[in-house]
Amino acid sequence: MTTILAAEHLTVTLDDRTLVKDLDVELAARDRVGLIGESGSGKSLTALALLGLLPEGMRVSGRITVDGRDLIAAPDRDWRRVRGNTVSMVFQEPLTALDPLMPIGRQIAGPLRLHRGLNRTDAQAQAVHWCERVGLPDPERLVRALPHEISGGQRQRVALAMALACRPRVLIADEPTTALDVTVQAQILSLFDELIEETSVALLFISHDLPVVAGLAQRLIVMRDGRVEESGATGDVLRRPQSAYARQLVTSAAQVTRLTVGTVER
């Protein structure tokens, strides 16, 4: 299968510090890659770098190719054709990631008008359709609501609808369930699962939570302090972790699981 988005030797630096070092990742259709690491390990920066959205002052080197074209030094204009169109992103905190003063329908319709050139009415109709697809109740009414008027889980559904509206081929999800309640988390994860199957979009799922990532991804990349500690098929990493850090992660995740399972049984 052909690669859609790939990074080779991706390195991000700020002044004299290296924040991400030599990261390689490759995504083809239907691929599901998990990127795992603790906060500050550089996983969110990796995600932003893959969309050309690093904060001012940071420098990036290596290669980032989209459909075979290296975009690492490309002007913003070229990146804009990719963002939201070929590669999309869902962020951690849906409340702040959405414009608090714009009805959610218009927010979903935005990228459709931008990339597909739809007029207002058609884009709005699509937005209603997408609200339905991400499982929002009463979509006709909901598109007129503002972000603060709906729940946290619903907001993340809206963010997902926005990201998928133009049918991108790669979706980068940066801790999309971390800000949510545990029960809502499970619903959102199964929604991800469902939509990825339906749309055959490739997924790069970023999280600090190994069980969550392990349940979704076929391959895992383990990061720590900006370096890749380990990468490989999910099963291999879980059963035979090579690096000390990955072993630690797997053991502690197993302990937590046992603990919770034990509690439930009692």
Add this chain to the structure above:
Amino acid sequence: MTVPLLDPTIAPPEAPVVAGARVRRGWSPSLVAGAVLLGLILALALVSLFWTPYALDQATPGGRLAGPSADHWAGTDRLGRDQFTQLMLGARTAVWVGTAAVAVAFALGLPLGLLAAAGGRIADDAVIGVVDILIAFPTLLLAMLLVTVYGASTLVAIIAIGVGVCAEVARLTRISASRIFTQDYVLAARTSGTGPIMILIRHVLPNIWHTLLVQATLAFGIAVIAEASLSYLGLGTPPPAPSWGRMLQEAQPTVSVAPWNVLLPGIAVAIAVIGVNLLGDGLRETLDPQLRRNRRAVKR
């Protein structure tokens, strides 16, 4: 920029901290620049206590509206008096009125703000009401009311400016203090039985004094401009005590003959105000624990 600044009902929002901003090491440049500019004005004011090139009312016969020269560094006015002497004495007036007005503003505004933050719902509403009314009486209107009754004087200017600025001081104190009051560590202190006065001394003031100090520098700049404006309008420091504002008023009719007489006092006001504003920016960068913490985090 006289009038809006006479009534700073809203402080400019603090510059947002940009993640990954360049690390500044050592002294902040604005702190240094501000200290130098303000130091210049303070030096003029201090020296004027002991020495001025000429006596204030000493007129050079036949030397009216002369340009700057070796004898008169800033030229002479329409009566032949030395302009540099007046600039020095004007600096003294500006510094004195500015300092006194800021003192009045804090003496009124600080207790009001703390009361609002610490005194519960009713005290808070009452203070907000007082502040609202004060905002409706800008310095200029207040000065006019007072001058109508008392006549123009330096004291009236100080009170009018001080009361005009105190609303902003109260507002800022209230906001920053109540932010501290809702912090977990204050809650913890309360739970362990610490009284409100102790909380104020131990937790609130140490966390807001830097904000207030920055506000004091801003208020000083506002007061200097306000003093000049009131004097220009004839509502401030009366003759013979010199003031930059009145120098400008006196020089206005002869601007085409002696433009330097207009330019120099205006530049003096600008130096004082820019100096004190830069100093405030520098202090904020140096003192604010929030900013400092961020800087350390970037250094890591």
Add this chain to the structure above:
Amino acid sequence: MLGYLLRRLGWLVGSLFLAGSAVFFLLRVLPGDPAVTLLAVGSPPEQIEAIRHQLGTDRPLLTQYGDWFGGLFTGNLGDSLFTRTPVLEQIVDRLPVTLPLALSAFVASILVAVPVGVFAALRRRNAAGVAVSGLAQLGIALPIFWVGIVVVWLVAVQWRWLPPGGFPRNGWQDPGAAVQSLVLPVVTLTIAQASLLVRYVRSATLDVLNQEYIRTARSLGYSLPRALWRHGLRNGAAPVVNVLGVLLAGSLLGTVVIESVFALPGLGSLLLTSVKSRDLPVVQGAVFLMTATVLLLGLAVDLIQRLIDPRLRGQA
């Protein structure tokens, strides 16, 4: 919303009452008999008594207080001590100078400051942006009357493009001349007000630029300026509207200084001459009117902010 409106109106009436009382008592209760201060030292007692009667200060204070508020409701602010004409009439006579001056400067400073402030925020790291911010800083530090004097000196005296001051005697009957005499005052007031506004627009824009929804918009393919246009207008407007209220109040008050620089016969100069001649009823009426305007602007700002940001509507 209706409950809020009623509460806010009640608040306004209370504030107006307090402001009216403050004006009244500041001018009355403070030591110093206005009748004495009005007259030369050593005037005969009967003359003082006559002035007192004319001022009404020989009547009990509470009666005067009641009269003052009664007058406010009927639009009778008393008569000037010197011209003997009703105060309200004098004030209304001056509005054709002051209102166009204040409002044009207000509108002009918005038109100038909003684009300039956004520009300064977008280009904050290069020379042009820094220069613009520096200029605004300078505009704030320079006294408005100084700017006015320099503008007159350059434009009117040196280059003779426009009249240096004054207003046509027949007012707006010759609109060309009236407009000409207002150009420099408006420019001066705009320089001052726009400098202040630029700073607020700049920091409001920076604030929006740092928001995550801008990053979201960019992740969907919007360019930074388009993202700012799409999300910044509403989100940045709330803090700016707050400042606009202050700015309009500032423009009105600024006319006092500006009219003095340019010798314009407006409300500000009426107030200033009345203060200097101690024309108590005129000062009282004009100050109250300006104060009431500031309070009304505060109410307007609150309501507009609520219209812009529905999140505020739920709050008290």
